[in-house]
Amino acid sequence: MKEINFEDTKTAFRIKSDRDLRRAYILFKLISYPILVKIGNPVIKVLSVLRIPIGWIVKPTAFKHFVGGETLEDCQPAVEKIKTANVYSILDYSVEGKESEKAINAALEETLRAVKNAGKNPEIPFAVFKPTAFGKHHALEVLSGEGTSDAETKEEGEKFRNRIDTLCKTAFAYDIPIMIDAEDTYIQHFIDKVVMEMMQLYNKEKCIVFNTYQMYRHDRIAILEADIKKAREEKFFLGAKFVRGAYMERERLRAEKMGYEDPIQPDKESTDKDYNLALKISMDNLDIVSIFNGTHNEYSSKYLADLMIEQGIDPADKRIWFSQLYGMSEHISYNLSDAGFNVAKYVPYGPVHFVLPYLMRRVEENTSVKGQTGRELSLIKKERQRRKHEH
Ligand SMILES: Cc1cc2nc3c(=O)[nH]c(=O)nc-3n(C[C@H](O)[C@H](O)[C@H](O)COP(=O)(O)OP(=O)(O)OC[C@H]3O[C@@H](n4cnc5c(N)ncnc54)[C@H](O)[C@@H]3O)c2cc1C
Numbered sequence: 399m400k401e402i403n404f405e406d407t408k409t410a411f412r413i414k415s416d417r418d419l420r421r422a423y424i425l426f427k428l429i430s431y432p433i434l435v436k437i438g439n440p441v442i443k444v445l446s447v448l449r450i451p452i453g454w455i456v457k458p459t460a461f462k463h464f465v466g467g468e469t470l471e472d473c474q475p476a477v478e479k480i481k482t483a484n485v486y487s488i489l490d491y492s493v494e495g496k497e498s499e500k501a502i503n504a505a506l507e508e509t510l511r512a513v514k515n516a517g518k519n520p521e522i523p524f525a526v527f528k529p530t531a532f533g534k535h536h537a538l539e540v541l542s543g544e545g546t547s548d549a550e551t552k553e554e555g556e557k558f559r560n561r562i563d564t565l566c567k568t569a570f571a572y573d574i575p576i577m578i579d580a581e582d583t584y585i586q587h588f589i590d591k592v593v594m595e596m597m598q599l600y601n602k603e604k605c606i607v608f609n610t611y612q613m614y615r616h617d618r619i620a621i622l623e624a625d626i627k628k629a630r631e632e633k634f635f636l637g638a639k640f641v642r643g644a645y646m647e648r649e650r651l652r653a654e655k656m657g658y659e660d661p662i663q664p665d666k667e668s669t670d671k672d673y674n675l676a677l678k679i680s681m682d683n684l685d686i687v688s689i690f691n692g693t694h695n696e697y698s699s700k701y702l703a704d705l706m707i708e709q710g711i712d713p714a715d716k717r718i719w720f721s722q723l724y725g726m727s728e729h730i731s732y733n734l735s736d737a738g739f740n741v742a743k744y745v746p747y748g749p750v751h752f753v754l755p756y757l758m759r760r761v762e763e764n765t766s767v768k769g770q771t772g773r774e775l776s777l778i779k780k781e782r783q784r785r786k787h788e789h
Pocket residue numbers: 578579580581610612614641642643644645646662663664665666667669691692693694695721722723744
């Protein structure tokens with residue numbers, strides 16, 4: 399088996415042309431200036447609220463780099479290109495927090511189309527969705543334990559449950575695994591409850607439904623262990639997508655403002671420790687757990703690969719997947735895939751103004767303050783240098 403080497407930039411950028419690399423370099427360079435991001439993000443937000451067209455700024459830059467396109471069909475060229483290096487795609491309709499019945503139904507229609515598309519397309523191994531697109535925020539909050547629920551809230555909860563059921567039932571019928579993203583802690587309890595019910599319904603023979611465990615929460619190891627116990631007792635398979643978690647700042651702020659215990663780990667080390675422990679616990683229960691390792695962390699990626707090798711698990715075993723976001727950490731994705739592991743890129747798509755919150759998060763986590771950009775930039779630089787010498 400080939401050794402995993404995240405330093406191998408030739409493999410990492412094998413599907414990128416010189417022009418692609420140049421564009422990526424300029425983008426990461428721009429967002430490495432915190433001041434530009436600090437000014438740019440609110441300006442874009444205001445323009446977007448005022449419905450002033452922003453496509454012309456966003457589309458050729460961040461959108462092109464981090465998003466597959468505006469429609470499912472737009473994404474197909476990217477899906478095919480990525481697959482030439484044996485990396486798969488997961489198409490994520492990036493609509494968040496819709497409130498009106500009309501918008502929710504439109505999101506449901508589009509997500510169902512994406513589920514069926516995945517079911518028919520061997521280059522797409524999973525379907526995925528954001529649960530907040532399918533339920534009213536206030537109802538999810540109340541049903542998660544904040545406040546008292548009335549008849550209307552209960553009805554909203556039932557509608558949410560039925561929409562999630564429609565999506566999971568369709569995934570089951572098309573034999574395509576489906577992942578439910580995780581969001582803010584104060585709405586997650588009800589989402590977890592519904593997703594657990596879906597696993598009990600559809601994971602009897604194998605893993606179709608996957609829940610997401612955000613390991614920056616200090617209660618998640620206990621929840622994972624309880625879920626595994628339940629799956630064992632009730633004889634269903636547990637689908638576990640692991641991420642560290644994307645909403646740390648606003649979680650901490652809300653907890654402080656409202657005076658409840660911070661749900662987030664005290665520091666990065668604790669998050670890392672629990673993340674890797676969750677991988678180990680899952681590997682020890684691989685007979686009933688399927689693992690989706692959603693991270694840009696080199697250690698956690700290598701750690702899972704090493705556990706698989708140690709336990710004699712075939713790198714191509716379909717119970718275990720590695721995943722990075724489209725446009726990020728190519729050195730992890732393409733080098734893991736080159737060594738024979740299952741890798742899929744998370745490719746968001748949707749109209750520009752729908753994917754803005756997603757784009758803002760990517761840009762924010764890529765500012766030099768938070769650290770990702772340094773690594774992305776130095777890898778791109780290294781590869782451009784290597785190509786210069788090769789020519
Ligand atoms: C395929 C994929 C799917 C994803 N899906 C989701 C999803 O459904 N829900 C979601 O919330 N996010 C999701 N994310 C984003 C993810 O949660 C992280 O924000 C992002 O991947 C960065 O974490 P990392 O593991 O890549 O690596 P790293 O860069 O090693 O870790 C950064 C993360 O560590 C945590 N952290 C940083 N500082 C501290 C601190 N002081 N104390 C405690 N924790 C800290 C935070 O979670 C931060 O995002 C997804 C990411 C990927 C790659």
